[in-house]
Amino acid sequence: MAQDTIKVGVLHSLSGTMAISETSLRDMLLFAFDQINAAGGINVGGKSYQIQPVVVDGASNWPLFAEKAKELLEEDKVAVVFGCWTSVSRKSVLPVFEKDNGLLFYPVQFEGEEQSENVVYTAEAVNQQATPAVDYLLDQGVKKFYLLGTDYVYPRTTNLILYKYLLLHGVPPEDIGGGFTKDDSGNVISAGKYVPFGYTDFQQIVADIKQFAASGDACVVNTINGDSNVPFFKEIVAAGLTPDQCPIVSFSLAEDELRSIPTRNLVGELGCWSYFMSLKTPENKDFLSKWNAWLQTENYPGVVKEHRVVDSPMELSYDGVYLWKEAVEKAGTFDVDAVRKVLDSGDISFQGPGGKITVQPDQYTTKNVYIGTTLANGQFEIVKQFPQVVGQPWMLKSLDAQLAAQGK
Amino acid sequence: MKVASKLLAGWFLALLCMRTAAAHAPDTTGTNVVRQELVQAILSTGTEQQKLLNELADSGSKLASDVLGAWTMEEVYQYVAPDGSTVPVMLESQQDAQGRSRAVRIDDGQFLKDASGKELRFGESDLNAANTNLRLRRAIQHVLDMLALTDPDPDARAEAVNKLGNSQNESYVPLLQSRLAKEKNAYVRKAINEAIAMLQLGDTNPAVQIAAVEQLAALNSIGSLDNLNQLAANTNNGPQLSKAIQHAIDSISNHIWWVNFYGTIFHGISLGAVLLLVALGLAITFGLMGIINMAHGEMIAVGAYTTYVIQNLFGSGFGFNITLPFSFLGKPIAFGLNLPGLNATGWFYQSYFLFAIPLSFLMAALAGLVLERAVIQFLYRRPLESLLATWGVSLALQQIFRMVFGANNVQVNSPNWLLGHFTLNDVSFDYNRIFVIGFAILIVIGTWLLLSKTPLGLLIRAVSQNRPMASCMGVRTGRVNMLTFAFGSGLAGLAGAFLSQIGNVGPSLGQTYIVDSFMTVVVGGVGNIIGTVYSALGIGTADQVLQQLTGSPVTGKIVVLICIILFLQWKPGGLFAVRSRSLD
Numbered sequence: 001m002a003q004d005t006i007k008v009g010v011l012h013s014l015s016g017t018m019a020i021s022e023t024s025l026r027d028m029l030l031f032a033f034d035q036i037n038a039a040g041g042i043n044v045g046g047k048s049y050q051i052q053p054v055v056v057d058g059a060s061n062w063p064l065f066a067e068k069a070k071e072l073l074e075e076d077k078v079a080v081v082f083g084c085w086t087s088v089s090r091k092s093v094l095p096v097f098e099k100d101n102g103l104l105f106y107p108v109q110f111e112g113e114e115q116s117e118n119v120v121y122t123a124e125a126v127n128q129q130a131t132p133a134v135d136y137l138l139d140q141g142v143k144k145f146y147l148l149g150t151d152y153v154y155p156r157t158t159n160l161i162l163y164k165y166l167l168l169h170g171v172p173p174e175d176i177g178g179g180f181t182k183d184d185s186g187n188v189i190s191a192g193k194y195v196p197f198g199y200t201d202f203q204q205i206v207a208d209i210k211q212f213a214a215s216g217d218a219c220v221v222n223t224i225n226g227d228s229n230v231p232f233f234k235e236i237v238a239a240g241l242t243p244d245q246c247p248i249v250s251f252s253l254a255e256d257e258l259r260s261i262p263t264r265n266l267v268g269e270l271g272c273w274s275y276f277m278s279l280k281t282p283e284n285k286d287f288l289s290k291w292n293a294w295l296q297t298e299n300y301p302g303v304v305k306e307h308r309v310v311d312s313p314m315e316l317s318y319d320g321v322y323l324w325k326e327a328v329e330k331a332g333t334f335d336v337d338a339v340r341k342v343l344d345s346g347d348i349s350f351q352g353p354g355g356k357i358t359v360q361p362d363q364y365t366t367k368n369v370y371i372g373t374t375l376a377n378g379q380f381e382i383v384k385q386f387p388q389v390v391g392q393p394w395m396l397k398s399l400d401a402q403l404a405a406q407g408k
Numbered sequence: 409m410k411v412a413s414k415l416l417a418g419w420f421l422a423l424l425c426m427r428t429a430a431a432h433a434p435d436t437t438g439t440n441v442v443r444q445e446l447v448q449a450i451l452s453t454g455t456e457q458q459k460l461l462n463e464l465a466d467s468g469s470k471l472a473s474d475v476l477g478a479w480t481m482e483e484v485y486q487y488v489a490p491d492g493s494t495v496p497v498m499l500e501s502q503q504d505a506q507g508r509s510r511a512v513r514i515d516d517g518q519f520l521k522d523a524s525g526k527e528l529r530f531g532e533s534d535l536n537a538a539n540t541n542l543r544l545r546r547a548i549q550h551v552l553d554m555l556a557l558t559d560p561d562p563d564a565r566a567e568a569v570n571k572l573g574n575s576q577n578e579s580y581v582p583l584l585q586s587r588l589a590k591e592k593n594a595y596v597r598k599a600i601n602e603a604i605a606m607l608q609l610g611d612t613n614p615a616v617q618i619a620a621v622e623q624l625a626a627l628n629s630i631g632s633l634d635n636l637n638q639l640a641a642n643t644n645n646g647p648q649l650s651k652a653i654q655h656a657i658d659s660i661s662n663h664i665w666w667v668n669f670y671g672t673i674f675h676g677i678s679l680g681a682v683l684l685l686v687a688l689g690l691a692i693t694f695g696l697m698g699i700i701n702m703a704h705g706e707m708i709a710v711g712a713y714t715t716y717v718i719q720n721l722f723g724s725g726f727g728f729n730i731t732l733p734f735s736f737l738g739k740p741i742a743f744g745l746n747l748p749g750l751n752a753t754g755w756f757y758q759s760y761f762l763f764a765i766p767l768s769f770l771m772a773a774l775a776g777l778v779l780e781r782a783v784i785q786f787l788y789r790r791p792l793e794s795l796l797a798t799w800g801v802s803l804a805l806q807q808i809f810r811m812v813f814g815a816n817n818v819q820v821n822s823p824n825w826l827l828g829h830f831t832l833n834d835v836s837f838d839y840n841r842i843f844v845i846g847f848a849i850l851i852v853i854g855t856w857l858l859l860s861k862t863p864l865g866l867l868i869r870a871v872s873q874n875r876p877m878a879s880c881m882g883v884r885t886g887r888v889n890m891l892t893f894a895f896g897s898g899l900a901g902l903a904g905a906f907l908s909q910i911g912n913v914g915p916s917l918g919q920t921y922i923v924d925s926f927m928t929v930v931v932g933g934v935g936n937i938i939g940t941v942y943s944a945l946g947i948g949t950a951d952q953v954l955q956q957l958t959g960s961p962v963t964g965k966i967v968v969l970i971c972i973i974l975f976l977q978w979k980p981g982g983l984f985a986v987r988s989r990s991l992d
Contacts, residue, residue: 216574
């Protein structure tokens with residue numbers, strides 16, 4: 001039986017600085033496609049289509065991402081694209097998707113404050129990662145919050161949102177550490193302490209945190225991205241700050257990143273994601289065993305087979321493929337407008353390894369959020385679950401309105 | 409990581425076994441009671457759990473503190489027996505070939521067996537860890553603190569006292585006062601006094617409050633500043649109390665200023681020592697020999713990777729396999745290496761770094777020697793070509809690191825004796841920072857001795873000042889150049905060994921430090937070792953002071969770089985310009 005094929009784009013950095021993280025997403029997408037094809041492909045209008053992936057390399061080069069997106073949409077005429085990791089790469093391809101009316105599934109935790117009808121945000125929005133973590137810490141009796149991050153858009157936006165969120169929950173500004181930047185009229189426009197990418201000298205910041213945490217009820221909210229986390233945690237350990245005195249919750253450290261960090265320094269610190277590899281649900285066990293089996297048998301070039309882990313961005317990439325399949329089969333066509341209409345109905349959901357995930361009418365997604373403590377083996381022990389959190393695109397605006405209502 | 413946790417688990421096991429042996433003696437009913445309480449505490453929840461934990465706090469049992477400590481490390485597991493009952497266990501440190509180990513029951517200290525009496529074995533992922541959350545961790549930690557009040561280690565006692573002081577629960581005051589009567593260590597006594605005063609801040613009697621505030625001011629207690637500020641905001645304070653609080657706040661703020669001042673100077677010197685370490689090798693290869701050595705950073709990385717390999721050789725071994733992406737005569741080219749590890753534990757494993765230091769020097773020196781013979785010896789009169797050639801070498805070396813060690817960063821664990829710190833009047837000194845300062849001093853002295861007191865040093869100076877003339881005098885300049893370059897590279901390797909303890913070890917490690925190295929050497933004055941010392945300390949201190957003043961590491965760094973640009977406009981030759989009659 002000759003089967004029809006449908007082209008699907010994969011747009012990730014397979015070379016350059018982001019390749020370490022993004023290659024894992026490419027592998028996960030190929031796994032999902034193979035799984036669907038083996039199960040008979042996608043059924044549209046009574047016909048079954050095999051997925052044919054078109055993998056292109058964004059090369060960690062943001063303008064190149066836009067060119068590659070254009071190539072995928074205009075030359076290969078792909079039905080959908082799964083891709084991007086950094087917010088800047090997403091911002092770079094956005095005009096292309098809007099002009100050519102493409103569809104992008106974006107899987108990596110981000111700062112929100114964006115809503116395009118050409119993007120489905122399977123990623124964690126700020127209220128699906130940062131604010132649940134803060135809720136948990138407040139609930140556990142933490143009173144002071146030190147905000148620390150790498151100097152770019154995601155940490156700055158997240159920390160500003162957290163600053164307002166904390167004010168709203170009765171934490172006074174003097175209990176929010178890291179410093180503030182104010183505009184001429186005295187409004188806080190940035191909160192927290194920032195270091196450049198690749199920064200290594202954390203002596204003074206850790207000394208500062210130590211004084212901040214001297215009263216014993218403080219925590220650190222860590223949005224440091226990349227390998228600066230290693231010198232940071234080494235300094236924390238050398239200074240003798242334990243998770244009992246001052247817990248650290250990190251938003252950019254998932255299982256994949258922990259592979260290259262001495263995890264001994266992180267035992268007991270917190271992470272917050274919508275999926276952990278250590279989830280003990282039957283869906284997750286089944287998913288992991290199939291993934292491992294696929295790794296043993298696949299023969300795509302460049303897929304590493306040893307020491308693989310799965311983390312939240314990978315799981316959300318996988319969920320994205322199935323959400324799209326569901327929407328396409330329901331719409332009965334690959335046409336983007338028709339598929340979008342189905343997606344926006346709020347009826348498209350998938351029982352993924354991390355729990356049920358549903359596309360909202362604003363194309364954010366509702367999903368479970370978990371908080372875990374880091375173990376010495378680089379995995380997380382789940383300590384708290386927030387079931388079915390609705391993603392909020394515009395946190396800043398809504399927090400401003402709530403603060404104004406309280407007269408703050 | 410793994411090794412440490414295994415060590416710890418092994419230690420617990422030894423302890424448990426000791427208890428097991430003792431369990432047959434008649435006088436250990438106390439231990440059995442503690443065991444039962446522990447099991448119940450692990451299996452219960454809510455207020456009952458809290459009550460059991462409090463009972464354990466009064467037990468004063470070492471066993472309790474060990475098991476509870478393991479619980480917070482997520483190393484207490486729950487085994488669900490076939491009959492549905494849950495048995496809390498800990499895993500033995502010794503693993504079999506499948507990575508599984510025997511489980512020790514907490515209720516009787518025996519190995520867990522199935523119905524037929526066979527010992528059961530588990531991997532870490534086969535069992536669920538006993539639940540913890542932050543609140544429970546804190547409750548457990550509180551019990552551990554109560555148990556730690558009688559710990560033989562004064563630091564543990566002081567930390568436990570601090571936490572009680574922060575609890576805002578005045579009922580601990582009598583307990584602390586009774587400890588104070590028995591305590592002899594001055595540091596712990598200070599901590600107890602501080603904790604008592606902190607707790608008495610919440611007293612209803614203003615006289616007690618005033619005495620407590622004055623006590624805190626006298627002790628310069630940083631941890632109490634929040635509480636004092638809170639108390640100051642209270643509107644129904646008496647005038648005397650308000651005055652005392654204000655005085656205490658001023659005095660403590662002043663103390664914090666001085667702590668920051670001395671802290672910043674220490675951080676500046678330690679950053680200067682790091683800069684000095686990474687730049688000293690370049691001060692020789694670039695400064696003395698005039699080679700624009702872009703591969704200097706990769707020599708640092710060679711040192712860091714050597715430390716990583718030595719660490720693994722002391723642990724479970726090291727191996728790699730490479731298949732080249734092209735084939736020769738139709739056959740793929742592949743090679744690999746597998747070295748068995750010593751599987752060392754304890755102090756012997758912790759000492760790996762002492763072996764890694766000299767070996768890092770040797771490996772980097774060897775790499776430098778090969779580089780000099782293969783490339784640089786042909787480029788002594790052509791500095792610009794040496795820039796391009798060494799840059800190419802640096803790219804090639806990075807690729808080799810990627811092929812051998814992978815594109816990800818590798819994990820280097822600091823030995824325990826480099827972790828930790830001591831505190832002097834609230835200024836905290838990290839051991840690894842003190843180590844780097846001492847290390848830098850030793851290396852500078854060593855380099856100075858080599859250059860000024862040995863025959864080789866004399867030759868090096870002669871060749872670097874005037875190569876043709878030295879050659880005419882019968883100096884074998886080629887050999888001297890080779891040794892000088894190897895020595896400079898070896899120094900870079902030493903820097904790498906240390907950097908592996910405070911930062912990342914990855915293929916691009918060298919790129920992180922190459923700019924800093926050149927900056928330090930140029931500011932110090934090319935060709936002058938002592939200039940490099942001054943410039944490293946100057947840049948390090950300026951960076952930390954500006955970071956403290958501006959409150960932002962980014963702004964601090966920018967200001968330092970602008971200052972360096974202006975400085976080089978004013979003194980292009982650097983701090984200590986070498987004057988010579990040569991026309992180059």
